[in-house]
Amino acid sequence: MVKRDTFIGFLYLLPIIAIILFLTLYPIGYAVYISFTNFNLYHFFRYELVGLQNYITIIKSGALGSIFLQTIIWTVGSLVPMMAAGFVLALVLNQRDLVGRTVYMTFMLFPWAFPSFITILVWSGMWNYEYGIVNKIMALMGVHSIYWFNYVSTSWIALIITNLWLSFPYFTVVFSSALQGIPRELYETAYVDGASMFRRFTSITLPQMKNALSFVGISSFIFTWNNFYPIYLLTGGGPGTATEIFVVYAYQEAFSYSLYNIAAAYSIVDTIILAAFALIMLRISGIMKVIA
Amino acid sequence: MDSYRLLKYVRLAISHAVLIAFAAFAVFPIYYVIITSFSNVPTLASISIGSLIPRPSSLTLSAYYYILFKNPFFLWLKNSLIFGVSSMLIATAAAFLGAVALSRINMPGKSTLIYFIYVLTFFPFTVTVIPLYFMFAQLHLINTYYGLIIAYSGGSSIFGAYLGKIFIDTIPREFEEAAMIDGLGRFTAFARILLPMTGPVLAFVALTSFIGAYTDYVLANAFITSGKLWTLTLGMYYLAVTNRATLYNVFAAFAVLMGLPIFILFIALQKFLLRAYSLGGLKA
Numbered sequence: 001m002v003k004r005d006t007f008i009g010f011l012y013l014l015p016i017i018a019i020i021l022f023l024t025l026y027p028i029g030y031a032v033y034i035s036f037t038n039f040n041l042y043h044f045f046r047y048e049l050v051g052l053q054n055y056i057t058i059i060k061s062g063a064l065g066s067i068f069l070q071t072i073i074w075t076v077g078s079l080v081p082m083m084a085a086g087f088v089l090a091l092v093l094n095q096r097d098l099v100g101r102t103v104y105m106t107f108m109l110f111p112w113a114f115p116s117f118i119t120i121l122v123w124s125g126m127w128n129y130e131y132g133i134v135n136k137i138m139a140l141m142g143v144h145s146i147y148w149f150n151y152v153s154t155s156w157i158a159l160i161i162t163n164l165w166l167s168f169p170y171f172t173v174v175f176s177s178a179l180q181g182i183p184r185e186l187y188e189t190a191y192v193d194g195a196s197m198f199r200r201f202t203s204i205t206l207p208q209m210k211n212a213l214s215f216v217g218i219s220s221f222i223f224t225w226n227n228f229y230p231i232y233l234l235t236g237g238g239p240g241t242a243t244e245i246f247v248v249y250a251y252q253e254a255f256s257y258s259l260y261n262i263a264a265a266y267s268i269v270d271t272i273i274l275a276a277f278a279l280i281m282l283r284i285s286g287i288m289k290v291i292a
Numbered sequence: 293m294d295s296y297r298l299l300k301y302v303r304l305a306i307s308h309a310v311l312i313a314f315a316a317f318a319v320f321p322i323y324y325v326i327i328t329s330f331s332n333v334p335t336l337a338s339i340s341i342g343s344l345i346p347r348p349s350s351l352t353l354s355a356y357y358y359i360l361f362k363n364p365f366f367l368w369l370k371n372s373l374i375f376g377v378s379s380m381l382i383a384t385a386a387a388f389l390g391a392v393a394l395s396r397i398n399m400p401g402k403s404t405l406i407y408f409i410y411v412l413t414f415f416p417f418t419v420t421v422i423p424l425y426f427m428f429a430q431l432h433l434i435n436t437y438y439g440l441i442i443a444y445s446g447g448s449s450i451f452g453a454y455l456g457k458i459f460i461d462t463i464p465r466e467f468e469e470a471a472m473i474d475g476l477g478r479f480t481a482f483a484r485i486l487l488p489m490t491g492p493v494l495a496f497v498a499l500t501s502f503i504g505a506y507t508d509y510v511l512a513n514a515f516i517t518s519g520k521l522w523t524l525t526l527g528m529y530y531l532a533v534t535n536r537a538t539l540y541n542v543f544a545a546f547a548v549l550m551g552l553p554i555f556i557l558f559i560a561l562q563k564f565l566l567r568a569y570s571l572g573g574l575k576a
Contacts, residue, residue: 006398006399008478009397009399010399012390012392012393012397014389015382015386015389015390015449016386016453019445019446019450020450023442024450027423027424027427028415028420030427031422088310089310089311092311093311095303098304104315106559107315108315109558109562110318110319111318111321111322113554113555113562114554115503115550115554117528118528119322119551121532121533122321122325125532125540125543137341140341165318170569173569173570177566177570178570226415228510229509246416247416247417247418254422255513264422266418267415267416271415271416275411275414
């Protein structure tokens with residue numbers, strides 16, 4: 001019976017397994033292989049294994065350190081304001097005596113509901129020096145126009161504000177539903193016992209939200225680390241290479257310079273670093289068992 | 293008691309202020325692009341604060357006319373819909389079957405598979421996109437509908453199978469067992485009983501896979517060189533980035549035409565979608 005079940009279960013899983021094998025696993029193996037060859041524009045038809053040479057090139061180029069640092073700035077710099085905004089908004093929206101909660105929630109969903117490929121390009125126009133609306137609004141407040149993408153610091157500000165706009169609705173929604181999952185009796189008992197609002201927050205809300213916060217935080221860390229479009233479409237990694245992150249850099253190495261071997265090696269390095277971070281965070285938060 | 297009431301009003305006033313500020317931040321870019329799409333902007337530099345509150349006399353459909361009739365908009369739309377709908381159907385079917393197997397059928401290695409699926413999310417798309425291009429080139433699938441449909445069909449099916457498993461776990465087995473006692477085969481029982489009950493998750497998988505294909509730029513850019521197969525995203529990238537002479541109101545009209553249907557669908561289905569998201573994010 002178990003054998004027959006295994007066979008039937010396998011049939012049901014066949015499409016997913018085919019997708020994983022053909023569209024994910026085989027390409028990953030292929031990419032690992034390419035990262036050990038000299039497959040690029042100059043050796044397009046006849047390439048050979050070169051051992052660790054691509055990895056050595058990457059380490060020696062000096063770009064690795066700064067791209068790593070920039071990927072950290074991008075990920076942590078985006079994640080902190082996004083999660084903070086989402087958590088605060090969820091707390092605010094969770095007050096029962098607040099009028100108009102559903103209306104506010106619907107407005108909050110706007111950035112999420114519009115495809116991000118489009119809205120990133122809209123933002124790109126909004127940051128523009130000559131005709132961008134951001135500079136026009138700043139002019140009203142007496143601030144001089146800024147070439148946002150000509151300076152490193154303003155590039156990061158523009159990127160992180162855009163990413164905050166793109167992502168805070170997700171965090172608001174997920175944290176709201178986690179807050180609603182906390183049993184009301186806990187608060188009522190604490191209230192009767194005379195616990196202050198602050199005390200109720202630190203002794204009930206935070207511990208009850210711990211799993212949700214860590215799971216969402218880790219998943220979003222992984223997602224943001226490899227989030228391609230905001231940087232590719234807004235700064236293209238510029239000025240110079242000051243806002244390059246691993247994915248954008250790898251993509252450009254492959255599709256602008258046809259250095260497939262270097263692009264593959266960067267992608268593998270990206271994955272290894274991310275996996276190490278993720279495992280540490282999963283271990284510390286004890287969330288690993290929750291996944292399965 | 294009075295100080296208590298005062299505190300309550302202060303709390304509510306601050307709450308409304310925070311919410312209004314964020315709602316304005318959330319809505320503004322969407323409002324801005326819709327307003328721009330209806331304005332007459334001879335030169336880009338002339339867009340001003342004043343144009344944010346349009347006078348009826350200054351509204352025009354010229355940007356829409358330009359985008360619909362001076363560009364191959366309908367060809368791009370047709371291609372985007374072909375890719376989006378096909379990959380949506382494949383991804384949703386694969387996700388449903390996978391979810392049923394993971395939840396209902398006893399077999400070894402299930403939890404290993406789930407960990408494995410999670411680890412796959414660590415890989416950036418740049419790992420797969422280059423090999424996929426060369427694989428598909430060898431199979432002569434570049435510049436064909438089939439090639440891109442297959443490449444997209446993974447879509448959100450892997451995550452969808454995982455989400456569907458969590459959802460089906462909450463449905464009591466007695467439902468299908470009763471149907472099987474009534475003489476239905478197992479597959480029919482799954483299809484008749486579990487399929488409708490899994491609706492919210494499947495709607496989520498369907499919409500996210502459709503949007504994934506509909507708004508993809510990277511794969512389309514790699515797999516398509518023939519103008520006949522261009523999609524809306526390639527057209528939009530061309531108008532917004534490559535062809536710098538494009539007027540901003542024309543780009544805005546394009547953004548509205550391409551994005552508004554998805555936007556309306558998302559807002560209309562928000563209850564389903566938000567439930568699916570919370571399920572995936574908060575199994576904890």
